[in-house]
Amino acid sequence: MAQLSSRGRHVGRPTWARALWAHGFFYSRVWKGSVTTSFLFPVLYLAAMGVGLGTLVDHHTHTVGGVRYLDFLAPGLLAGTILQVSVNESTYPVMARIKWIRSYWAMLATPLSVRDVLIGHLGWAVIRGVMVSSIFLGVMAVFGAVHSVLAVLVVPVAMLASLAFASPTTAFAATTSKENGFALLYRFGVIPLFLFSATFFPLGQLPTAIRYLAQLTPLLHAVNLIRGLTLGRLVVVQNLFDLAYLIGFALLGCALADRAFRKRLVV
Amino acid sequence: MxxxxxxxxxxxxxxxxxxxxxxxxxxxxxxxxxxxxxxxxxxxxxxxxxxxxxxxxxxxxxxxxxxxxxxxxxxxxxxxxxxxxxxxxxxxxxxxxxxxxxxxxxxxxxxxxxxxxxxxxxxxxxxxxxxxxxxxxxxxxxxxxxxxxxxxxxxxxxxxxxxxxxxxxxxxxxxxxxxxxxxxxxxxxxxxxxxxxxxxxxxxxxxxxxxxxxxxxxxxxxxxPRALIAEHSTREVVELRFGIDQQAENASGLHDLAERVEVLPDRVLLYVHDGDATVAAVHSRGLTPESALVRRSTLEDVFLHLTGRTLVD
Incomplete structure (x- = not known):
């Protein structure tokens, strides 16, 4: 519990935790719209593509990557959803809090520092990753697409992936002055990654050059890890590399976001 | 300080x-x-x-x-x-x-x-x-x-x-x-x-x-505020309004009546100690402004005096 000394100096929750709390509080007031979509999206996709399209695929090729199409697709979609949510949380909302509703400036007039504001934002993106991946896993279980107890580790992987996706996006949102850049980010970043990161089909289906290109992008590594966990089929060397890649990407993203926030908010 | x-x-x-x-x-x-x-x-x-x-x-x-x-x-x-x-x-x-x-x-x-x-x-x-x-x-x-x-x-x-x-x-x-x-x-x-x-x-x-x-x-x-007005302005200000484009011409003979005279496009400002006496003096010189307003000096006078009347964007 927070203590107030006689001089009004505050000892208690760390300042970054106050910023994080504010995101949660805000969400608790406006969550109703988003929760249906977080349930609906996995249900609709898994029903249409996993079951509908999957039946057709399985009929022709028997298995994809050695498993039913639904089992192959579901973890890919889960990772893709984390990407979308992380990017959504870090584009317009970040620009709005800097430029439009300016709530970051309100936070900076209080004991909070620029780094607290950033930690609050990225921490919230990570919490959203937990929420989204838990819901998605639950839906997957209902569809019978979870095949290993290792699947519980999807949640920490989702946290790491959320940070890896949210941090560079945040750096971009805090650097760009116009929102036009976001449309380009979705068109040439999010959508191609979503389609070509072994989400819908194995990487082996792609030409060699594109396969190497895909190795450089972060979503593929999240897909590899999450798929390995829900299928219970980990490939140690590959998956350790996936993990290292995501950690490296997240660290780089955080450093860039920190620099961008400092440049934009300390003037 | x-x-x-x-x-x-x-x-x-x-x-x-x-x-x-x-x-x-x-x-x-x-x-x-x-x-x-x-x-x-x-x-x-x-x-x-x-x-x-x-x-x-x-x-x-x-x-x-x-x-x-x-x-x-x-x-x-x-x-x-x-x-x-x-x-x-x-x-x-x-x-x-x-x-x-x-x-x-x-x-x-x-x-x-x-x-x-x-x-x-x-x-x-x-x-x-x-x-x-x-x-x-x-x-x-x-x-x-x-x-x-x-x-x-x-x-x-x-x-x-x-x-x-x-x-x-x-x-x-x-x-x-x-x-x-x-x-x-x-x-x-x-x-x-x-x-x-x-x-x-x-x-x-x-x-x-x-x-x-x-x-x-x-x-x-x-x-x-009061000290600034005292230091950078006078107690009262007389605002005289003459016909269009006649401000400068009419103001030219008034400089001895005021501590400071300011000619604006639409009026002449006289910074004085006693506004009513100044208005009487203006009339006694045969000048007939369309309107004569006596007011207390404000911070605005100080401000405009110190920072100028040029528009800042």
Whole structure:
């Protein structure tokens, strides 16, 4: 519990935790719209593509990557959803809090520092990753697409992936002055990654050059890890590399976001 | 101005500078603000008022000189200082999707106040800001005056020792301005130190014990409103209006009647001690202005005299 000394100096929750709390509080007031979509999206996709399209695929090729199409697709979609949510949380909302509703400036007039504001934002993106991946896993279980107890580790992987996706996006949102850049980010970043990161089909289906290109992008590594966990089929060397890649990407993203926030908010 | 530290000075700036690249927004200013004082920064747009406020609010690092706020260094003790300040920024930074009460709650939590304390204070502050009836309404549809009042209420949730207001009444209608002045006056009488920027002269005269006039990043005058008027203007001003394009011609014979004569496109201003006597003297010289107005000298005269009449964008 927070203590107030006689001089009004505050000892208690760390300042970054106050910023994080504010995101949660805000969400608790406006969550109703988003929760249906977080349930609906996995249900609709898994029903249409996993079951509908999957039946057709399985009929022709028997298995994809050695498993039913639904089992192959579901973890890919889960990772893709984390990407979308992380990017959504870090584009317009970040620009709005800097430029439009300016709530970051309100936070900076209080004991909070620029780094607290950033930690609050990225921490919230990570919490959203937990929420989204838990819901998605639950839906997957209902569809019978979870095949290993290792699947519980999807949640920490989702946290790491959320940070890896949210941090560079945040750096971009805090650097760009116009929102036009976001449309380009979705068109040439999010959508191609979503389609070509072994989400819908194995990487082996792609030409060699594109396969190497895909190795450089972060979503593929999240897909590899999450798929390995829900299928219970980990490939140690590959998956350790996936993990290292995501950690490296997240660290780089955080450093860039920190620099961008400092440049934009300390003037 | 002495350089020895006074225990009563809450803010001490010496040679304070803020540069953005090659632009000197604040160009070496000295001021000290005492506890319980109501201190104003007056100046045209671009004078450096907001930059100064942001430095005092420990939101913007200074690039030269020295600054002490509440006896601490803003560069190293920003969070501790900000915990004891309230800021009303020039542009509202309210969460418009949240309710009036939630805005107070979320802000109070930045200061780590317990929710119970925030709720108690919020009830008083909403009463103070005349927003009690809008407590559970979203902020977005509120009027500009209401949002301003909410911003002030929000800045008071932490019971700050110093309240910094950056153009608190810009864009408000006269009723809303007078209500705000009344509320600020009450705060001052409760012992809150007020630091106000404004370009409204009447606001400065109403609210400030002492003020500085800033122009192009520098302080060009300092004192109480009354002292500034006494120093930089005369007791009264006579405004004579002659026919179109006849101002200069008619003014040429009046210089000996006033301490200073200013010819404007539409009227002639005579800065004098006794306005009625001057008007009589003008008439006795056979001049017949279309209108002659005698008024007391205001801070506006001081301001325009010091910063010039050229429009600043």
């Amino acid at each position: 002495t350089t020895s530290p006074t225990p009563d000075a809450l803010v001490i700036a010496q040679g304070l500078e803020k540069t953005f690249g090659t632009f000197r927004a604040v160009d070496g200013i000295d001021f000290r603000i005492a506890k319980g004082e109501s201190f104003g920064f007056l100046g045209p747009n671009g004078a450096g008022k907001t930059s100064t406020m942001r430095m005092v609010a420990c939101m913007s690092p200074f690039t030269g000189g020295s600054l002490s706020v509440l006896g601490m260094n803003p560069m190293t003790e920003g969070p501790q200082i900000r915990a004891r300040l309230g800021l009303v920024p020039q542009e509202d930074t309210l969460d418009e999707e949240l309710t009036v009460l939630d805005n107070l709650l979320i802000y109070g939590r930045y200061f780590d106040l317990p929710k119970k304390v925030i709720r108690e204070r919020a009830a008083q502050l909403l009463d103070f800001a005349q927003l009690t009836e809008r407590r559970d309404d979203k902020v977005e549809p509120l009027s500009g005056g209401m949002k301003r009042r909410l911003t002030i209420a929000r800045s008071l949730i932490s019971e700050p020792e110093v309240l910094i207001l950056d153009e608190p009444t810009t864009g408000l209608d006269p009723q809303a301005r007078h209500l705000l002045w009344d509320r600020l006056y009450r705060l001052k009488s409760q012992g809150v130190t007020l630091i106000i920027t404004t370009h409204y002269m009447d606001e400065a005269e109403q609210l400030c014990d002492r003020l500085v006039v800033m122009d192009k990043g520098r302080i060009v005058a300092e004192g109480s």
